[in-house]
Amino acid sequence: MQKEFHFHWLTKFKSMSLDQDNCKVRGHMGKTVSFDSTGDRELFMKDFLSPSGIENSFKTWKVSGKYNTKDINFKKHLINELIKKEIVDKEQLINYKNNLENLHLCLHDSKKNLDDTEQNEISISFYDISLELKNEYIKFITNIASLFSEPIYYQEVPTFRFHFPNQKGYDWEDRYHTDVMLGHPPYEFNVWIPFTNVYDSNSMRITPLNYSLNFIKDSNYDFELFAKNVQYKEGVIKDLKEKSDSLNMSYGDFIIFDPRCLHCTQHNKTDITRISLDVRIITESNLLKYSREYRTTGRKKMLFLPGHYFSQEPIGL
Numbered sequence: 182m183q184k185e186f187h188f189h190w191l192t193k194f195k196s197m198s199l200d201q202d203n204c205k206v207r208g209h210m211g212k213t214v215s216f217d218s219t220g221d222r223e224l225f226m227k228d229f230l231s232p233s234g235i236e237n238s239f240k241t242w243k244v245s246g247k248y249n250t251k252d253i254n255f256k257k258h259l260i261n262e263l264i265k266k267e268i269v270d271k272e273q274l275i276n277y278k279n280n281l282e283n284l285h286l287c288l289h290d291s292k293k294n295l296d297d298t299e300q301n302e303i304s305i306s307f308y309d310i311s312l313e314l315k316n317e318y319i320k321f322i323t324n325i326a327s328l329f330s331e332p333i334y335y336q337e338v339p340t341f342r343f344h345f346p347n348q349k350g351y352d353w354e355d356r357y358h359t360d361v362m363l364g365h366p367p368y369e370f371n372v373w374i375p376f377t378n379v380y381d382s383n384s385m386r387i388t389p390l391n392y393s394l395n396f397i398k399d400s401n402y403d404f405e406l407f408a409k410n411v412q413y414k415e416g417v418i419k420d421l422k423e424k425s426d427s428l429n430m431s432y433g434d435f436i437i438f439d440p441r442c443l444h445c446t447q448h449n450k451t452d453i454t455r456i457s458l459d460v461r462i463i464t465e466s467n468l469l470k471y472s473r474e475y476r477t478t479g480r481k482k483m484l485f486l487p488g489h490y491f492s493q494e495p496i497g498l
């Protein structure tokens with residue numbers, strides 16, 4: 182009896198940490214979208230290969246824009262939020278001229294460690310934000326909505342990311358991914374907004390849509406295989422780096438990009454903190470295009486619908 186128990190425990194432990202080729206499970210391996218049936222996979226592929234909504238509306242896979250930082254003062258509200266959450270104190274930040282690029286100098290190293298979702302405890306604490314910061318976010322989304330000719334729904338809980346110089350825990354190859362391989366609908370749009378100057382390794386890398394689609398095709402549209410190649414296949418890793426670029430942007434800039442574009446966080450080897458926000462939006466008409474049900478692949482299995490992952494109410498027009 183006891184022997185059997187040991188055996189099960191060992192196989193479970195092994196399968197959690199190594200794949201069938203004895204490779205350590207890293208990056209997005211083991212976390213990609215799965216399908217209920219071959220029919221479900223076919224419906225997914227129909228959506229995945231449908232024409233790009235962003236290219237249809239804007240004639241490009243990546244739209245760059247600016248917003249007025251006096252009207253939408255993310256910086257002020259981020260500082261207030263950091264103080265309110267007792268992550269830093271007011272005087273500490275004043276000593277560093279309230280420059281968020283120096284935030285790492287105000288924090289104990291333990292707060293900067295990454296977990297295996299590539300987040301640290303500060304990013305996680307920002308899943309819960311004050312009404313004041315949420316208001317700035319809604320003002321920003323209202324601005325974005327004005328670019329579309331129909332109402333949009335937005336990610337209800339936005340993702341704020343804090344990436345500090347040389348933070349511990351980054352023990353994987355750059356995790357190139359499209360959010361679609363993590364369960365997101367191919368009909369949403371990604372919006373990315375930096376609050377510090379971003380360049381080189383403190384920024385996100387992004388791959389143009391045509392190259393991204395080719396990389397995914399080369400993995401036979403098998404996202405588990407793609408996630409593994411990204412971690413273990415040197416040729417793929419090198420090619421991805423060559424075909425992608427680090428975003429070079431400043432506070433007040435934003436981009437909107439096709440959700441199938443491959444992108445990744447990098448190990449921040451610069452000497453400044455990066456803070457950014459990434460959110461997903463979806464137009465009213467794109468919500469009606471789903472051929473299947475889309476859910477987050479994590480524990481919550483949240484539906485990509487209004488009142489679930491997206492806002493209950495639309496914004497715009």
Ligand SMILES: O=C(O)CCC(=O)C(=O)O
Nearest residue numbers: 342360385445446457459
């Ligand atoms: O900001 C990053 O480093 C990654 C963001 C991301 O994965 C996304 O916007 O989907």
Ligand SMILES: [Fe+2]
Nearest residue numbers: 358359360444
């Ligand atoms: Fe992403």
